[in-house]
Amino acid sequence: MPETITFRRPVEDDFARVQDGLTHWWGGLGGEDGARQRRLLVPRLFFQHFTSTSHLAEDGTGRLVGFLVGFLSQDDPEEAYIHFVGVDPERRRDGLGSRLYHRFFADARRAGRSRVRCITGPANLQSIAYHTSLGFRIEPGDLDVDGVPATSHYDGEGLARVKFVRDL
Numbered sequence: 001m002p003e004t005i006t007f008r009r010p011v012e013d014d015f016a017r018v019q020d021g022l023t024h025w026w027g028g029l030g031g032e033d034g035a036r037q038r039r040l041l042v043p044r045l046f047f048q049h050f051t052s053t054s055h056l057a058e059d060g061t062g063r064l065v066g067f068l069v070g071f072l073s074q075d076d077p078e079e080a081y082i083h084f085v086g087v088d089p090e091r092r093r094d095g096l097g098s099r100l101y102h103r104f105f106a107d108a109r110r111a112g113r114s115r116v117r118c119i120t121g122p123a124n125l126q127s128i129a130y131h132t133s134l135g136f137r138i139e140p141g142d143l144d145v146d147g148v149p150a151t152s153h154y155d156g157e158g159l160a161r162v163k164f165v166r167d168l
């Protein structure tokens, strides 16, 4: 029988567990500096002020197996934004990431939003495949990285990003 995964909203006390995931779930990508940068991208404020549009997934023992941090745009009433997602590498390709996203899409629809946006790095081929499979389209950019349109210096000098958008 497939194991039951439980979804819930994060609380501030979940901050350390998600930080642990950011350290250990990326296969050592970027070494200790990469892990530190990922942790800094998901600061405590998300567990204080964005919990009602974020989701955690836990296995039958209560262990964290996935998270999604997202929010409703404050400036564009049509838009919602997924800031960060992670799934335990031992749990990938089992629909968990999709379930987290569909929960967020439901949050965004309930709030009257008609579009979701997010970004990823042009080298993150698994993320590009994942977002494309979930119905995101890639927005045009000024770069072509092995056939993937990307926008140069999007997040600062030398930090190109692929921009995704999906209608709800």
Ligand SMILES: CC(C)(COP(=O)(O)OP(=O)(O)OC[C@H]1O[C@@H](n2cnc3c(N)ncnc32)[C@H](O)[C@@H]1OP(=O)(O)O)[C@@H](O)C(=O)NCCC(=O)NCCS
Pocket (backbone or CB within 6 Å): 026, 083, 084, 085, 086, 087, 088, 091, 092, 093, 094, 095, 096, 097, 098, 099, 119, 120, 124, 125, 126, 127, 129, 130, 131, 133, 134
């Ligand atoms: C991206 C990520 C969240 C996907 O989570 P997941 O639970 O494995 O995703 P799903 O099982 O729902 O996959 C849905 C579909 O996406 C596509 N997909 C997902 N991972 C893929 C991969 N590594 N290669 C190719 N396609 C992939 C497939 O079409 C898949 O459907 P299928 O398994 O039926 O073929 C997960 O790989 C992850 O945590 N990666 C590291 C973090 C990251 O890159 N985050 C995004 C940028 S911040």
